Amino acid sequence: MxxxxxxxxxxxxxxxxxxxxxxxxxxxxxxxxxxxxxxxxxxxxxxxxxxxxxxxxxxxxxxxxxxxxxxxxxxxxxxxxxxxxxxxxxxxxxxxxxxxxxxxxxxxxxxxxxxxxxxxxxxxxxxxxxxxxxxxxxxxxxxxxxxxxxxxxxxxxxxxxxxxxxxxxxxxxxxxxxxxxxxxxxxxxxxxxxxxxxxxxxxxxxxxxxxxxxxxxxxxxxxxxxxxxxxxxxxxxxxxxxxxxxxxxxxxxxxxxxxxxxxxxxxxCVLPTRTARNGLLFTSRGRLAIKHARFERDPRPPDEACECYTCRNYSRAYLRHLYKSREILASRLNTLHNLHYYLELMRRIRAAIEAGTYARFVTEFRHASAGELKD
Incomplete structure (x- = not known):
């Protein structure tokens, strides 16, 4: 120390x-x-x-x-x-x-x-x-x-x-x-x-x-x-x-x-961890509620642009199954993803400030992440 x-x-x-x-x-x-x-x-x-x-x-x-x-x-x-x-x-x-x-x-x-x-x-x-x-x-x-x-x-x-x-x-x-x-x-x-x-x-x-x-x-x-x-x-x-x-x-x-x-x-904020345990995931295209029935057979990862462990290895269908079954692994995988999202967001923020392009970053972020992911 x-x-x-x-x-x-x-x-x-x-x-x-x-x-x-x-x-x-x-x-x-x-x-x-x-x-x-x-x-x-x-x-x-x-x-x-x-x-x-x-x-x-x-x-x-x-x-x-x-x-x-x-x-x-x-x-x-x-x-x-x-x-x-x-x-x-x-x-x-x-x-x-x-x-x-x-x-x-x-x-x-x-x-x-x-x-x-x-x-x-x-x-x-x-x-x-x-x-x-x-x-x-x-x-x-x-x-x-x-x-x-x-x-x-x-x-x-x-x-x-x-x-x-x-x-x-x-x-x-x-x-x-x-x-x-x-x-x-x-x-x-x-x-x-x-x-x-x-x-x-x-x-x-x-x-x-x-x-x-x-x-x-x-x-x-x-x-x-x-x-x-x-x-x-x-x-x-x-x-x-x-x-x-x-x-x-x-x-x-x-x-x-x-x-x-x-x-x-x-x-x-407790938001990324608390919402993860409640089945809400943050993605590059908005929020994704994994409990929705439309994900029952969906083979895609939660966020195709994300490189976290969860997105590299698990499908929306499997994460939905874990959540609906109240399995502990659902909380772990969802939390890992949401914290990766937040920490990666901070890395992107720091890079934009260093480049002097933060205003453009804010505009692009608002456009990309607003609302709930629809597909």
Missing amino acids: DTQPPGFSLLAVDPTGARRGRLHLAHGTVETPAFMPVGTQGTVKAMTPEELEGLGAEIVLGNTYHLYLRPGCDVIRVFGGLHRFMHWDRPILTDSGGFQVFSLGPLRRIREEGVEFRSHLDGSRHLLTPERVVEIQEVLGSDVMMVLDECPPHTAEPKYLEQSLERTHRWAVRSLAARTRPELALFAILQGGVNPTLRKRSAEFLRDHPFDGYALGGLSVGEGQELMLATVEATTPHLSADKPRYLMGVGTPEDIVEAVARGVDLFD
Whole structure:
């Protein structure tokens, strides 16, 4: 593991504003823009670490809230951190768990000290403070740690949004003070709903503090793509150009392609793995619902333009049979394909930015991938 401080190199900027960069972390380098497969509980569902490496994944995401509750810090500490525990020697980013805690509704209570909540597993009481969240992530050995933030609904009243934002800023400063391992990156989280004034205030406040990157939180939570992208576009110009920008929980391939044009570098989402388990595949010509009866005798691969293991070896007919039979292999093969699609999309995005042709790439992508595959 590299004990040098984390860093970010901006290699190219396309005329659209899309950025090509390189994120230097304790367990390796991440080429950006990058997509992080989600491994909430220390595993990307249905995938082995070796399969993820084979797909070209350079970083995965875990979740502090879930790992804190199960198996717990004491267990992971025995193994020297999450990397050894889950058999993954490349970078890991861990969400602070703030979104999960605030999703508990009546099971949690917010106060200045932190968030008190009852476990969704056994009802036990817990208190997560900004300091405790950093401490947990340092035990995990997360290459990128996230500060504790409050994630209010985008429909919250303006006064509450402002109060929540100020509390998130105070928690961010406390997180910086609690950090003891400078080789692990610490990202701040911007909030402010879809209010451009609050988003600008959040960006300007946090960029004046020595965070290693910025995350745009509180988006893709029901506000719709148009409003989400408008908020991103109103925010990124106020962030330091020499730090990475992470759009949390986003999203669809279309969301990613559009957000890259607005200056975003990192993404994560459960969509490719969750939809795979539900029989929905992403292809170069749109989405394919493998359960449809028309694929019962179809000898073609899911995507004839795809070179993933699934498409090189299996037919739509067989994948439909596995899915309808509820075989575990259906989830594995579908997940492998969808993650290959997302990671290959990021490789194509990086190449287009390097060539200075990202606007053309966006136009071609919109035309090729919209809607459901019809044949």
